[in-house]
Amino acid sequence: MIWILLTLVYGLLKGGREISKKKAMDRNSVMEVLLLYTFLGFLIVIPRAPHAMGLLPYQYGLILLKSFSIFVAWMMGFHALKHLPVSLYGVLDLSRVLMGTLLGVFIFHEILVWNQFLGLGLVVLGLLALKLHPTKHFFRKKAATTSEGTATDSEKTSGSAEERGKAADPSSIPPKFVLLAFGSCVLNSVSALLDKILMKKINSSQMQFWYMLFLLLFYVLYVVITHTKISKSAWKNIYIWLMAIMFVIGDASLFIANADPGSLLTVMTVVKQSACFVTILGGKFVFHEENIGYRLFCAFIIFCGIILCTFAR
Numbered sequence: 001m002i003w004i005l006l007t008l009v010y011g012l013l014k015g016g017r018e019i020s021k022k023k024a025m026d027r028n029s030v031m032e033v034l035l036l037y038t039f040l041g042f043l044i045v046i047p048r049a050p051h052a053m054g055l056l057p058y059q060y061g062l063i064l065l066k067s068f069s070i071f072v073a074w075m076m077g078f079h080a081l082k083h084l085p086v087s088l089y090g091v092l093d094l095s096r097v098l099m100g101t102l103l104g105v106f107i108f109h110e111i112l113v114w115n116q117f118l119g120l121g122l123v124v125l126g127l128l129a130l131k132l133h134p135t136k137h138f139f140r141k142k143a144a145t146t147s148e149g150t151a152t153d154s155e156k157t158s159g160s161a162e163e164r165g166k167a168a169d170p171s172s173i174p175p176k177f178v179l180l181a182f183g184s185c186v187l188n189s190v191s192a193l194l195d196k197i198l199m200k201k202i203n204s205s206q207m208q209f210w211y212m213l214f215l216l217l218f219y220v221l222y223v224v225i226t227h228t229k230i231s232k233s234a235w236k237n238i239y240i241w242l243m244a245i246m247f248v249i250g251d252a253s254l255f256i257a258n259a260d261p262g263s264l265l266t267v268m269t270v271v272k273q274s275a276c277f278v279t280i281l282g283g284k285f286v287f288h289e290e291n292i293g294y295r296l297f298c299a300f301i302i303f304c305g306i307i308l309c310t311f312a313r
Contacts, residue, residue, distance in 0.1 A: 006257035007271040013250035015278025017243050019286055021078075024239035030078040032234040033243075035219045040244035042212040052209035059202060060210065066194040067214035069187045071222075077184035083177040103193045104265035115308045116267070122305030123270055126298045196265050199258035207255045208248070276302060 024033045055063075104110040198207060223230065234240065257263055277299050 001262070003257040003260035003263040004267070004271060006253040007263075007268045008274055010250040010254040010257070011272045011274035012278055013246040013253075014272065015275035015282070017246050017250070018275065018279050019282035020239040020243045020246070021081075023286075024237055024243060025078070025082070027237050027239070028231065028234045030075075030082065031223065031228050032230050033237075033240055034074055034078060035223055035230060036234045036237075036240050037243050037247070038212070038216045038219050040241060041247050042216045044244065044248045045208050045212050048205040048209050051203065051205035053206075055202060055206055055210070059198065059206075062194055062198055063207065063210045064214050066191050066198070067211050067218060069191045069194070070211075071215055071218040073184045073187035073191065075222075076180040076187070080177045080181035080184060083174075103189060104269065107193060107265075110264050119305040119308030120270065122308065123273060123302050126301030126305060129298045129301070192265065192269070195255065195258045196263075199255055200261075204252055204255040204259065208252055211251075212248075270305065273302060 021033070024037075028036075195207075222228070254268075257268065280296060280299055
């Protein structure tokens with residue numbers, strides 16, 4: 001099934017984008033990363049413009065709605081990630097799997113058979129174990145730190161933004177950031193639903209060109225209205241460039257997969273979670289995180305779930 005492989009490509013590139021996103025936000029602000037990221041992505045798809053014309057008015061409207069959903073979702077998700085521990089944000093992000101499954105069942109009337117129920121259960125189990133374990137590790141580490149003494153002010157303020165995010169106490173986080181993360185998940189699921197609807201009638205060039213154009217216009221309007229300053233240093237942030245390239249290739253793969261009449265939103269939602277393999281490896285080799293063996297074990301559970309959902313139907 002080609003659409004499964006294309007969805008897998010999207011998932012792997014999505015994991016790569018998450019690594020680049022963390023690195024990019026260490027150097028520039030959220031808005032700088034978002035605007036330049038979207039602008040570079042649009043530049044890459046401009047050559048597809050000749051094949052992007054001829055849409056019906058309602059199709060432009062749906063693409064505009066999709067772009068606005070992603071515009072708000074990214075704003076919410078990026079700001080939430082700056083204030084939430086990565087482990088807690090990952091648990092909230094899991095709602096995408098459940099939301100995508102519910103949309104596939106209730107909107108497209110997709111039927112889940114026994115192996116898909118079991119596969120989804122394994123994916124949920126693996127992701128919950130993967131995301132919840134670092135939080136437990138944090139509390140053990142916190143207790144050990146308390147017994148040894150309080151860190152100095154210089155130690156508290158040292159380290160990257162990523163390290164400060166890991167050290168944050170979940171109980172001290174304002175509820176609004178939790179709501180922002182959940183809202184981002186819901187809007188991303190709405191975008192996935194619109195992908196499935198639109199790609200039945202249009203091609204990937206039409207979808208990607210207009211989607212990126214509308215998305216860029218939304219960010220430009222936001223920057224102009226709010227008088228947000230964009231520094232020149234953002235252009236030198238190599239991670240933003242990498243994000244843009246992976247974003248365009250990944251979305252093109254996903255749009256083509258959605259255009260396949262045999263593709264299922266429920267299965268695609270599960271396969272997208274292959275991003276976790278990339279983030280685990282990134283945690284090991286890029287961020288030098290601990291507990292990699294445990295996370296690989298969780299990834300194996302998730303992989304078994306993906307196999308059950310896709311190849312044992």
